[in-house]
Amino acid sequence: MKKKKTQSKMTVFGTAPVSSKGQIVIPAKLRKAQNIQAGDTLIFTGDPEAGHFHVLSANSFKGFTEDLNNLIFKGNKTLSGETKEDSKDSSKQKSKS
Secondary structure, X not given: XXXXXXXXXXXXXXXXXXXXXXXXXXOXXXXXXXXXXXXXXXXXXXXXXXXXXXXXXXXXXXXXXXHHHHXXXXXXXXXXXXXHHHHHHHHHHHHHO
């Protein structure tokens, strides 16, 4: 029995011109669909040879890395080698500065 190929769902949310300063406006339809708020950080990745890129929300990426850490290290260490407690301590010190 042949396995049916699944196709990725591609949605076009709109277009945006690039300004002379390299700025773009994220289409409202995409902002609403992805819950992108003012002040959010976005991560741009891509394959220059293929001529395409992806945009990720830093918030969702953070959740992904936390899940990955939990899978790999069973919650004891982060990918950087810190324990979760070390990470919390350094966050507290940064916020006090």
